[in-house]
Amino acid sequence: MTEHFKMDAPATDRRLDDMAQGLVGAPLDRPEGPLKVSGTATYANEWQVDGMVHGVMVRAPTNSGRIVLSNRDEVANLPGVLSVIQDERLLRNPAQGTANQAPVQGAQHAAYVGQLIAVVVAESFEQARHAAQSLQVVLENGELMPVDPVTAAVEAQEDQALDQGDLEGAITGAAHSVDVTYTTPSHSSSPMEPHASIASWDGDDLTLRGSYQMLKYNRNELADALGVHPDRVRIISPYVGGGFGSKLGLAPEAVAAAIAAKELGRPVSVALQRQQVYEATMRRSETSQRVRLAADAEGRLNGLGHDARVSNLPGETFAEPVLQASHFLYAGENRQMSMELARLHRLCAGSVRAPGEAVGVTVLENAMDELAHEAGIDPVELRLRNIPEKDPESGKEFSSRRFRDALESGARAFGWSKRPGVMERREGEWLIGYGMASAARINVLMDSQARVALQPDGRARVETDMTDIGTGTYAILGQIAGEMLGLPRDRIDVVLGDTDLPPAAGSGGSWGATSSGTSVYVACQAIRRQLAERLEVEEQDLLLKDGRVTYANQTKALGDVLQGDEIVKLGYVQPGDTSEAVRQATFGAYFAEVAVHAASGETRVRRMHGSFAAGRILNAKTARSQCIGGMTFGIGMALTEELAFDPRDGHVANHNLAEYHIPVNADVPQLTVELLEERDDWASPLQAKGIGELGICGAAAAITNGIFNATGVRVRDYPATLDKVITGM
């Protein structure tokens, strides 16, 4: 039986606060932890499927022209080789998140270097790898296509343009103003598990064991790519070795595996090589951002401008939504914003952790730091003075927003008051600086379903095709169910990652926990109502705890109430009026202490703190880990991460983990995180908001602002590598 819930009004009843089990919010260990630490959790390319053979994909060596596999027959005859497949259904690039249909397909023409244009299948992995490397790919009638975002043709994104008041006039009349342009390079999600799929067909039914974040969409994308009905496709993905956006949409290896398995009548595994992950999955677009700020003598903003240029492949509509949080984070009545999308032939641009805010808030926060310096106002104080009462563009109220508290509490926790003046503190060869930045990320609720079964033995089972990509889904869904049904955590089984289960929102956009958590909550509410009916009391008068039901001054074991019956409910949540009625977002503040080497310009992050407000925290341990993860992405963005493109053909010059520098253990100090207690009635009946991306939304600016405090150098071209820092010193 389906229980529908549409989020049309604020959930002021805060039912979770009435519950007695004490699970929601508690810093519980991940229930799947013992499997992960013992290597027994099964990731995509680890299923032992009978008769399985191996496919290795082949890349295009240039960015245009008709593809010819010149020694195809020779390769097909190599030992162990079963097939060389160049099929029109192969994906040109991965699907965007929530696309729900196949992206551009075709293996006859190359659009970017590294495009995966064929798959070679052999009995063993070694044979397939050798054969794939032996395949000669020749491009006919190709001419190099544009790859430079500065000179490529651009399309204005009219729907993102804003012109409110008179920004030029505000700047002319301002006591303090800044007009700065920053650039950020392309980034790679770089999950530790490369994309991989095992496809097996049973007649016309396809089972794909893959590594994906959003299964209900991925299933439709795969079915569309193959030209089969979605009912024929099942995707299984119980463990995902990191995603960070790169596994939102269906990727080329899944389609290749499915086509090969069908052709050969055998299960086929295709895992991308690390280099292929860099060359042919998704990148975050590079950005060029101009920020203009106009303020009065006290630093109160009366003008804010943000203009951005991003890029993507022809045929892709995704444009990194850089301006997303600039619309509401700060006050200022005169506002102007614009966005341009350059068309070029680098690998596809798509979602990388916190698309938009990750780079947009970062640059805005650099500009705010420049304004603070220019106006001689403490950077925290400048932010506090510019928190708008209402959304500065729509005039809507904010839902819960402990932004001010995050700034103040974070500053206290970090010891911000001891901030040195610019270039004031030196310890031996190291120049020490403090920097801070605000954090902001939009909050979204999505369609999601889950089935909850309360079993006669007093256990409960939660089932949904939701994924856990490290985000803590297994933990929090069990906590919500246990809280609502009055069961200890170890009496709840959570089953995820299978499209045979009710379709969920998927992991992405920070909406996974709230959306899937709400579907579990809705199902549990329906179960509670049914229990109450049986006992002829109101649902509100039931107290469920430790497998016992207390009502009307008596207590019974749950089993006695169920009397051998199972109660099963499907919870189905849909976003509603509250999405539009108010401005919903999460907020926070970062503080960093950096040391910059006086002779080399090398920057080390010595300390970093984040204070965050994201509604009700569902599990304090996993939420903290998500924040730590986001802040670490910020460290990478600030100091080392950059996809380097060859200026001639746009190939990724650093397509591996040795040259695309994600932070290592020694780059990351013992980060501290404060989670502010909050309830957001507008966001969901859980009063929770998303937290998976908030940790990166501005984090890099805290570090680069710290570099300025230490050295007086503004690096406006990310990352702030030592060559750029030392040049300014």
Added chain:
Amino acid sequence: MQTNLMINGTQQQLELDPRTTLLDALRHHLGLTGTKKGCDHGQCGACTVMVNGRRINSCLTLACMHDEDEVTTIEGIGQPDNLSALQKAFVSEDGFQCGYCTPGQICSATAMLEEVKNGWPSHVTDDLDGQADLSTEEISERMSGNLCRCSAYPNIVEAIRKAAGEGA
């Protein structure tokens, strides 16, 4: 070609393509998928196992080079109902998120603690002949060959310190 490996205390006789890496021998031929492939090029540490007690990247070495060697993988360190002190500490300190780098981290840390015990210095050790401690700096430095994109690093450091304190 035939290769004999002692894996987690069990003798295994394998008939392998000589191009097979130790990592692929474990994953494809023995079903020991606890050892992960993150890069296949010695850049990430996800494939870390112990060979004759020392940690190595199993993707960077061919299985046939290890005839008669003793290999310890994550499966040999502990099982879900019989976890080592380090594995338990990784769970309680949340020293992972997605879990993909985790077996490598744990194999690496298990061997690393022995290295410290035996007085091996690291890049950040002041006294090359003295005893190394388990400061944050030392642990971070010694664990920097194991990448974690989920960035559980601070929790990994805490987990290792906790387990070491309990005499892992």
